[in-house]
Structures are given as structure tokens and as C-alpha cells.
Amino acid sequence: MKSIGLYLHIPFCIKKCNYCDFVSYSQNDEMIDSYVKALLYEIKMYSDNLSDYKIETIFIGGGTPSILKPEKIDKITNEIFKAFNISENPEFTIESNPGTLTDEKLKIYKDLGINRLSMGLQSFNDDILRFIGRIHSKKDFLENYYLARNIGFKNINVDLIYGLPNQTSCDWEETLKEILKLDTEHVSAYSLKIEEGTVFKGLFDQDKLNLPDEDEDRNMYHLAIELLNSNGINQYEISNFSKPGYQCKHNLIYWNNKNYLGLGVSAHSYLNACRYANTNNIWEYIDSIKNNKYPVVTKEPKTKEDEMTETVFLNLRLKEGLGIQYFKDRFNKSIFEVYGDKIEKLDKLGLITIDHNHIMLTKYGVDVSNQVFVEFL
Ligand code: SF4
CATH class of the missing domain: 3.20.20.70 (Aldolase class I)
Known part of the structure; x- marks a missing residue:
């Protein structure tokens, strides 16, 4: 399961x-x-x-x-x-x-x-x-x-x-x-x-x-x-x-960009590489359910590329950073093959650091983390 x-x-x-x-x-x-x-x-x-x-x-x-x-x-x-x-x-x-x-x-x-x-x-x-x-x-x-x-x-x-x-x-x-x-x-x-x-x-x-x-x-x-x-x-x-x-x-x-189901007004879900959002309006939410309809108002299927990008910047929020092997196991591709140029640029700017199995934000990278995340979009 x-x-x-x-x-x-x-x-x-x-x-x-x-x-x-x-x-x-x-x-x-x-x-x-x-x-x-x-x-x-x-x-x-x-x-x-x-x-x-x-x-x-x-x-x-x-x-x-x-x-x-x-x-x-x-x-x-x-x-x-x-x-x-x-x-x-x-x-x-x-x-x-x-x-x-x-x-x-x-x-x-x-x-x-x-x-x-x-x-x-x-x-x-x-x-x-x-x-x-x-x-x-x-x-x-x-x-x-x-x-x-x-x-x-x-x-x-x-x-x-x-x-x-x-x-x-x-x-x-x-x-x-x-x-x-x-x-x-x-x-x-x-x-x-x-x-x-x-x-x-x-x-x-x-x-x-x-x-x-x-x-x-x-x-x-x-x-x-x-x-x-x-x-x-x-x-x-x-x-x-x-x-x-x-x-x-x-x-x-x-x-870790894994699956979750969000229920209730304004809740978001991520299921099988698709993001869903419920309505933000409580009355609309209650009405949908009364009519036996899912209260979902947006459905955004993600491509493999989207999933890779989102995994990178969500994982970079973690202190231990993004697992190089984890990325390879999940996407069947080396992270350097996909983002090599961006990683090199951020490393040169002192925003990330790389060890044998992780890519992490530096102290300065954390302070300007949005700048780092945007780089992967
Ligand atoms: S108003 Fe917002 S911040 Fe205040 S308790 Fe409610 S949810 Fe929390």
C-alpha cells in the first residue's frame, strides 16, 4: 500500500x-x-x-x-x-x-x-x-x-x-x-x-x-x-x-513532495502527480457536498519536469537538503543531468553546498532562499 x-x-x-x-x-x-x-x-x-x-x-x-x-x-x-x-x-x-x-x-x-x-x-x-x-x-x-x-x-x-x-x-x-x-x-x-x-x-x-x-x-x-x-x-x-x-x-x-489528501474548505491535495484545491468559500463548499459533488475548484496535473522542480525546491527547505541518490531513485535521472548548470551557478554564488550525497542551502542561501528556488523554476 x-x-x-x-x-x-x-x-x-x-x-x-x-x-x-x-x-x-x-x-x-x-x-x-x-x-x-x-x-x-x-x-x-x-x-x-x-x-x-x-x-x-x-x-x-x-x-x-x-x-x-x-x-x-x-x-x-x-x-x-x-x-x-x-x-x-x-x-x-x-x-x-x-x-x-x-x-x-x-x-x-x-x-x-x-x-x-x-x-x-x-x-x-x-x-x-x-x-x-x-x-x-x-x-x-x-x-x-x-x-x-x-x-x-x-x-x-x-x-x-x-x-x-x-x-x-x-x-x-x-x-x-x-x-x-x-x-x-x-x-x-x-x-x-x-x-x-x-x-x-x-x-x-x-x-x-x-x-x-x-x-x-x-x-x-x-x-x-x-x-x-x-x-x-x-x-x-x-x-x-x-x-x-x-x-x-x-x-x-x-x-518531500509526497502524496497528501486535504479535506475541508480551502484544503489542498497532492495525489498521483496532480494538485487539487477545494473552494475557499464555506457556503460553496457545503453546497457542493450537499449535491454530492467534490468541492474541488482547481486541478493541476504535473508533468515529470514539474515534479522534479517541485521536489528540488521543497527538499532544499530541509536542513539535510536534497538527496542526490534520492532524486536518482525517484526520477531515474541524475540531478546533475537535469539541473547541472543551475547547481553550478548557485554553488559559485555561495548559495548552496554539495557533499557526497546531498545538496544543501548555505547560511546565505537560506537568507535568500526564494532567489534559489526561483532558479529552478
Ligand atoms: S485568525 Fe488566523 S492566525 Fe489567528 S488563530 Fe485564526 S487561523 Fe490562527
Whole structure:
């Protein structure tokens, strides 16, 4: 049986954060009921399509899945296990936001086999949390974090953002040091991007956002690498760090350009060299499912060349880089035969480095990674 990852999108949040452009709606019981009903049906619709696959990872993401009543997560999980072949011990993650977890919810998650909790903290500075529109404080986070630990969650990711308005390298260092005290297994640290349609984009256009400059942003990134690596939380991807053995298996499926099925509004899938995207509109999503139609709005078959290119730049995100032998085994061609001139150019520019079996971004290459990826397009 072929391996696959499963993603389910829960597009509800208590309120929209000021920087967020994800598809998410504010909490509304009626909408949630209709959505979960549709999602359960979409799971059933894919049951036959996936009969040759074994699901190795399950990721319930959002939005804020932890705002759902736990019986809804229970129903979704039961439907997944009924519809698909699930490996014996899948990595099973749920995303959550501090302030939305309770003793009851966490116990139910644990009983359902959810073995990885991802918590959106972003910063340990309460002033910054308020300014970026988060619903929680540092105290809320700590209460939820220790509750999860006490209930027995042994694999916790904490999401952080740097380059935030009014944030200095000192603030960021404080956040990282607090994280280290928690002894968490996994950390994601992304630089803030100002996205279209967000509150921050409006403020940015009016010159009302006090953002760290490019140098300080890079400084914060390098600080994260230095502090986390030197404390045993090792960088394994441009923005992801973990203790040994705790890399996120689900996200590794994306970075290795392998198959995954995404269900729910705005979810994406990659199946048999074809990319699919579900509609971004929740009502359109619910209507399609009601009419027994897949809510897919784009279908993009990939040629062998596309697949090679995407594998190269996704793999280059990984610290260990792109496996030279892996590429040969997967595509039956040497990477140097396909991209020899580009590799030579990037090597000369000091953006990549090559050892006996891997091609990796250099420190400078990571800082300008988009420039490297574009080279392969
Ligand atoms: S909680 Fe996450 S998904 Fe929801 S609005 Fe904030 S950043 Fe977006």
C-alpha cells in the first residue's frame, strides 16, 4: 500500500488575528454544525479513492480546531478511522490556540489517539500579543501548556512569529528563552509577512506599523537558530526545529513532495502527480457536498519536469537538503543531468553546498532562499 498524509481544515476562530489571511470564520454554532456535517460526508466521499493508500499522518489544522466541541472532533476522528486504512501508530496532530483548551477536551483528544499538540503562542510578550490581535496572554498559554503536559501529551509544538511590530531582538530572545524553559519537543518560527486583506496591511499602507528592519529580522532568525540548536532543539527545516526524533512527519510529507489528501474548505491535495484545491468559500463548499459533488475548484496535473522542480525546491527547505541518490531513485535521472548548470551557478554564488550525497542551502542561501528556488523554476 502507498503512504499518504491526511489534512483536515477547521476554518473557525474566536476572532481574526491582525496579520492572518487564512480562510477562517468567526465562531458560529449553526455554521460549525453545517460545516462538520459536510466534512464528515467529504471523508466518506474519498473512502474508495484511498483504498490503495495507508494514512501515516493525520493533521487537524485551522483556523482553531480546538474551539470545536470535543464531540465534533470525536465524530471526525471516528469517520476517518471508518473510511480509511490508517497505519498502526500514525502521527496525529491537532492545532490549538491558548485559552481554548480544557481538561475535558485534552482528555478526549488523548483517548482518540491524538498524540501531537500544536499550540499557537507567537510571542511571550503580552503587549505584542494584544497588538497582533491574539485572544490569549502568556498566562493563558502556560496554563494550557501545563494542562496538556499533565494529561500526558509528550509531543508538543509551539508556533512562534518574529519580525512583529514593536518587537526587538531582546523581546525575541526573551520569548526563545522562555520556550527553552518549557522543554518543548518542537518549535516553528516564521517571520511575519504582511498579507493582502489583513488589518496589518491597512496599517502598513498608512505607515502605522513599527516593523523591525530587514537586518533585525535576519538577526532574530539567526538568534533562533543559535539558541534552539545549542539547546538540543535542532533546525531541520528553514523555519522548523525539533528534539531528535520529533520532526513533524506530516510536514515532512509536504517538503518531500509526497502524496497528501486535504479535506475541508480551502484544503489542498497532492495525489498521483496532480494538485487539487477545494473552494475557499464555506457556503460553496457545503453546497457542493450537499449535491454530492467534490468541492474541488482547481486541478493541476504535473508533468515529470514539474515534479522534479517541485521536489528540488521543497527538499532544499530541509536542513539535510536534497538527496542526490534520492532524486536518482525517484526520477531515474541524475540531478546533475537535469539541473547541472543551475547547481553550478548557485554553488559559485555561495548559495548552496554539495557533499557526497546531498545538496544543501548555505547560511546565505537560506537568507535568500526564494532567489534559489526561483532558479529552478
Ligand atoms: S488563530 Fe490562527 S487561523 Fe485564526 S485568525 Fe489567528 S492566525 Fe488566523
